[in-house]
Amino acid sequence: MTTIFDAPEEFASTALAGFASIYNRYVRHVRGGVVRSAKVPQGKVAVVVGGGSGHYPAFAGYVGPGLADAAVAGDVFASPSTAAVARVCRQAHKGGGILLGFGNYAGDVLNFGVAAERLRAEGIDVRIVPVTDDVASAPADMHEKRRGIAGDLVVFKIAGAAAEAGLSLDEVERLSRHANANTVSFGVAFKGCTLPGAPHPLFTVPEGQMALG
Structure with a gap:
């Protein structure tokens, strides 16, 4: 696969x-x-979402009216x-508290959690909703x-719509958790992606087959 990009580490x-420059009427x-x-x-209420890059349009593409604030x-x-999570949250906070949404991965749970503690120490009410929709990764009782x-998108959208409607942080959190509890997904892949700077894809799938989960 032929690609064009600058330094892979950047x-x-x-x-x-670049995204912010093109869509500056929506994001800063x-x-x-x-x-x-x-x-x-x-x-x-400020709905702040995030995670690793490479899942476009997530996460910057989710910012706008009726969805995420940052x-x-x-x-x-x-x-x-x-530090990045806390910094962006401070920019988005408008006095109604913050709901943090992200996929349930160890690194995100740790970093968003520590950022939330820092912000709470500054007097900001922060709630956390890790999204847990992938049925292939754990059984129903876990x-x-x-x-x-x-399922991220479903939960984020419901959280964003609730916040846009002017609901309280308690209600935005309640609706987000309800959405998460009732959202399930199952992933399939037909080929692996190639990371910037890498010579080969992360994995390959034989022609006519697909990887499940």
């Missing part, structure tokens, strides 16, 4: 800056992420840092161990 940051670039460029009412992006397939994949 792929995520340059892609984020801040270090490590984007926030809504349109004026947001004071007192509104997004934090790590390197390709890597969680954003605690729902909290499932990964977050395509």
Whole structure:
């Protein structure tokens, strides 16, 4: 596969800056992420989503009216840092508290969790909703161990719509958790992706077959 990009180690940051430049009527670039460029009412709950880059349009593409107020992006397939999460959250906070949404992966759980603790120490009410829709990654009685994949978008959208409607942080969190508990996904792949700078795809699938889970 032929690709065009700058230095591989700068792929995520340059892609984020380029996205914000093209769609500046929707988002504003801040270090490590984007926030809504349109004026947001004071007192509104801020829905902040994020995770590793490479899952476009996630996560910057989810920022806008009725969806997320900000997004934090790590390197390709890597969680954003605690500092980046906290920094973007401060930019998005409008006094109504923050709901953090992300896929249920160890790095994201750790870094978003530590960032939430830092923000709470500053007096900001922060709630966390890790998305756990992937039925292939854990059985039903271990729902909290499932990964977050395509179901992210459903949960984020419901959270964003609730926040846009002016609901309280308690209600936004309740609806988000309800959506997460009732959303399931199952992944299939026909070929592996190739990371920037890598000579080969992460995995291959024989012609006429697909990988499940």
